[in-house]
Amino acid sequence: MARDIPRDEELSDRAHIKKKIIELAKDVEQAFISQNDRSDDILDYWDVWNCKLGNRQFYNGNSQIFVPIVKAAIKARKTRFVNQLFPQSGRYVEVTTSELDTPQEAMSLCEHYIRRANLRTKVFPALCVNGDVEGQYNVYVSWSERKKNTASRVDKAVEMEGAEVPELGKTPDMEEEEIIDAGPEVEVIHDNDVMVLPVTCDTPEEALEAGGSVTICRRWTKAKIKQAAKDGEITEKSAEILKEMLSSKRPDPANRDTRKDMADAAGIKQSAGDKYALVYELWTNLKIGGKLRLCRAFYGGDQNVLGCKQNPYWCDEIPLISCPVEKQAGVFKGKAPIADVVDLQVAANDACNEGADAGHFAAMPIIMTDPEKNPKVGTMVLGMASIWEVDPNSTKFAQFPDMTEGTLARIASCKTEIFQILGVNPSMIPQSSGAKQQKRNQAEVANEQQVDILTTADAVTVMEEGVATPIIRRFMAYDHQFRDKAMTVMQYGEMGIKANMQEVPPLQADTKFEYRWFGVEQARTAQQIQQQIAGINVIKGIPPQMYPGYRLNLSPMLQRMTDNLFGHRLAPLIFEKVQGVTVDPHMENNLMDQGFDAPVHPEDDDMMHLQVHMQGMHSQMGDLHGKYRPHIMQHQQQMQAKAQAAQAQQNPQGLPGGPGGAGPGVAGAPRPGAQVAGPRLIKGPEGTIPQDQMPRAGSVGMPRKM
Secondary structure, three states: OOOOOOOOOOOOOOHHHHHHHHHHHHHHHHHHHHOHHHHHHHHHHHHHHOOOOOOOOOOOOOOOOOOOHHHHHHHHHHHHHHHHHOOOOOOOEEEEEOOOOOOHHHHHHHHHHHHHOOHHHHHHHHHHHHHHHHOEEEEEEEEEEEEEEEEEEEEEEEEEOOEEEEEEEEEEEEEEEEEEEEEEEEEEOOHHHEEEEOOOOOOHHHHHHOOOEEEEEEEEOHHHHHHHHHOOOOOHHHHHHHHHHHHHOOOOOOOOOHHHHHHOOOEEEEEOOEEEEEEEEEEEEEEEOOEEEEEEEEEOOOOOEEEEEEOOOOOOOOOEEEEEOOOOOOOOOOOOHHHHOHHHHHHHHHHHHHHHHHHHHHOOOEEEEOOOOOOOHHHOOOOOOOOOOOOHHHEEEEOOOOOHHHHHHHHHHHHHHHHHHHOOOOOOOOOOOOOOOOOOOHHHHHHHHHHHHHHHHHHHHHHHHHHHHHHHHHHHHHHHHHOOOOEEEEOOOOOOOOOOEEEEOOOOOOOOEEEEEOHHHHOOOHHHHHHHHHHHHHHOOOOHHHOOOOOOOOHHHHHHHHHHHHHHHHHHHHOOOOOOOOOOHHHHHHHHHOOOOOOOOOOOOHHHHHHHHHHHHOOOOOOOOOOHHHHHHHHHHHHHHHHHHHHHHHOHHHOOOOOOOOOOOOOOOOOOOOOOOOOOOOOOOOOOOOHHHHHHHOOOOOOOOO
């Protein structure tokens, strides 16, 4: 029976593994060279994003103006997509479990990691831009640990001859503590640095199953090489060889083609005077101990295998998460959306520069004169109060034609076409969709809102399912592997007033919880909430004898609906779970006699508690700390609430939404099953969102007729 190889055992010294890695590296080098045209195009697209005039421009005049139409469109898409992924409610994750209650600990921990990794501010804005420019979303999820030495003031007892003497008091001192800041990190990877073989696979996992590989280009300096050897990612011997090559290899010529860096083979490179080693981080399945195991290898060129080990992550998945912006059948990588509008951007730049040059000419008058009649042509100089010694009858002034209106029309035409191709609508960037010099009517506004919702939801769903959900699942998988101590994270409390800190123990494997990105769904729940309210009105009006063998439990439904209505921060405070057990009233008296607060439990026998507390308040000690009176008041209020609830159960006709509608004295209560209907003259249920506002609230409605 073959023994299990430890995950941290170095494998690069095995001949068959080293040979296999070198063969795979050659295939990867050839694949990068074959991808050279795509890499060059992507670099041209980045020039468009960075507003740099390139060699695609047809007009080469004096003016060098770049009209940032494509950049404005991509920034508008980035803003809309990021806001859709990260709603204002602050809830981004949905955790599904077999338990009845929502796993608040798991959700709080996941939200903590999202904030720590700066997904909202650092990762997804850059990822949206990369997707539009390169056509592919690529992120690398890893786990990092950093040590910090923090100092704090403490009061220590006075020491005499090495012994503490508390009687002499305390003196202020400083105490240092080493803290390990650990958590997941997310890195946005450029598409030119990623290679998946075979290129016809749909996912990196499918490529690995087909015997292929997934490669990420890394650029290591001397410090990084030293750190990688210290962390055990590469061997000390290979690190020394790589550093020696980095120091001894002659620099590349100054006039080299830097755009070929993305497609060059691994080895020593130089950029802006600084040398770096181009290293391939190569993931593939290798046969170890008679079994195929997922391994990570580092290749430094010149048949130099820097290191190879089994996948260091217990989840046995590669840390690279990659998906195309728009999936194309038969190929892994997608086409960049910006590719379809580059020529239009070039045309807008040419039109602007042509118009600018023409404007310069139009600003200067054309003077026509007869040199035979005016021999002193040299005196015809433009200036203040200048005198021309010429015949005025033989001198005429002409004006160069002004091309401003035509130039602006050409630029506006290119802008409209670019916005249409990239799906940028008036709700992203203010513009007029109606007739010229006219205000848009209500039908046009409603139609634009619907188009905005549909296009945005379709684009953001790709990021949600292809990137965001795998990221949070990887977060929790890494947490299960690396975190071995309980961690205190912020749970949700009152905004800015009360922040509950919750201690989260190391969670179980992902077999207990299922994680899904929920941010996109937040914008689609406006109409669903109204449907839930209508459903509750119908369900609670059905008598129990109509569903034998079942019982009605509205707690999960109310919890979810409250969560969607008020957000994940306020919902646990509004719909609060009753925790704890009832306490003996005599024990509560002892607590209050010592100055402690005694909370009232809903299941307390209020009458008995009142009797015992009244005796305690009139005892010899009395209400020394003032705790009895507020506690007795809480019991009295709880008794009144219980009496009102019991009376309401005996008279269900008086409840809002009960059978038969609102009872006597109850005005404006919705009828059972109240649904959102079309516009009508009568008033709908309280809280109903107007039909014109439903698309903006997140629902998809039918467009109005023009």
